Amino acid sequence: MAFSIEKKAVTKWLEKLLEAGEVVAPVRTPCGDVLFSTIRSAEEVVWDFPNPLHPPKEFVLPQTDPIVKIRRNGQHHEVEAIHDGTRRFLFNARSCDAKGIAFLTRMHEMEPADASYLRRSGNLTVISLACATPCPLGFCVCTDSGPFLSDSCDAQLTDLGESYLVEVGSAKGEAAVAEAQSLFRKATEDEVSRRKNLEVAARNHFGEETCHFASAMRRISTGRVPDALWEKMGDWCLECGGCNLVCPTCYCFGVKDLGRDGTWIRCRLRDSCQYAAFTLEASGHNPRALRKDRMKRRFFHKVSAQYYTRDGTVGCVGCGRCIKVCLGTTHMPAVVAAIRKGKWHE
């Protein structure tokens, strides 16, 4: 179902959504950075913006995610699961980030399903903004996660100049429109066809694919990447973990009790498979003590056919954030190219 909403009416829609729940959207900070944040007024939302460095996964899988409340009472302890039932609307997420959230949700739906995550994602309505112009580092066309979406979001907005086309893709999306139904009218055939043309034009902007996963997948899945190449790439990795932290599909975590004096919050904390301690056992034994092995692990998880078969996609949405943060240049397109060519770029 496709609707149309005049640009000047969007503020009113946002005000309605703010009454119905929490609204998260890209905002510009006083320093000029753009980041996803909970907004208090509709005017805060920016519409023309570079994709923020941190993906909106924070709102389904926070960096520090409280999962269990623990209280000591004399000799006894009481434990209670922490439920985040806040209804949230994620506005203006880019296509890659909407795909990222859909990926995370699939991971947490796998048996045994993770209620803590799913409660939060179940209350989140993702309203994405299609990308008419590709971003400088993005390669979403290679991962089937943009520039326009046909699934993975509850509603997709396309900028048609004077109005937005709103394609509704789920019951949650319908409900978000229903919050201010009078502001919407059914989209015309002309509007739908303009949206299609915009998608074709946006795809053409990408030119040839920039990250060829298929041949890298064949090599990585069959162990045909030379050890010396992993070692070479491992040498370039600075072990900062930045790639994991900004990746919309990374979800590895550790569990810790934070607090003191008999009151603790058990938290799920994001972790990085690039840290040496990720696999360090209490005995001191570490099966992935070497950087080359950790790098192999990261790209096996993201690119191998074994995981592709399980997850249905590569573990990458082509947002290009790892390109931006990696000082060692061991980001997704560079590693995929090196695996394909059997040679590091130097």
Add this chain to the structure above:
Amino acid sequence: MNDVFLPDIAWLADVCDETPDTRTFRLRFRDSKKGEDFHFHPGQFLELSVFGYGEAPFCIASSPTRPEALETTVRRTGQLTNALHKLGEGDEVGVRGPFGNGFNVEAAYGKDLLFVAGGIGLPPLRSLIWNVLDERARFGNVTILYGARTPTDLVYKQELSEWGKRSDVETHVTVDAAQAGWTGKVGVVPSLFKKISFHPESTLAYVCGPPIMIRIAIQDLLALGFKEEAIISTLERMMQCGIGKCNHCAIGHRYVCRDGPVFNYGQIRELVE
């Protein structure tokens, strides 16, 4: 949908010293209904919480045939295990589980069983050993080979002597280095293979211990004619969630916590780091 990270509360019904740094903790669920509903296989593990310190995985060291005594044996090595060792009878801990695949007991019916354990590798096998001994008639010959660095480091000393006295079990215990008063064997665990007789074609070998011991024992067993599928081990990895989500224990696309921790050697060889 369950809150998969919410532990159940259990209290320590008994704490028993095994070695200077290893203790066995007997757990009893505060909610007795939980205890009645808690069913497990030998080889499965628990996520044990020490409140304020977090949680860590420990194998269940007791047998499902004795459900009244749920036990785990823990060596003091890090923050959490140090904190656990400071707890005494009546103190509370959190329990999630059981997790992992465990040993397939029914597949071992009618077979000869060879247990090969080193150091703190005996606890997961002890669960299976008692299971086997409690259903003794279902199995063929049972042989237990166990070793530790020194006599002090041997766990379950009383049970070792009890098994040693039984006529339906062959038990050999060895130490790497003897201490004053030790009259038993000296040598590494695989050196005991020479002291026993067995039929590789009808025997299942269960191997658990430090990585170096496992490697040597498996090499020796293969050389003695065991098939890869007849050599069964339980792997150890850094684990956090126990349910295949956190990715710490992943080897290739397999998860030690969910697909394991019990694998036969054929499966272990297919795991690509």
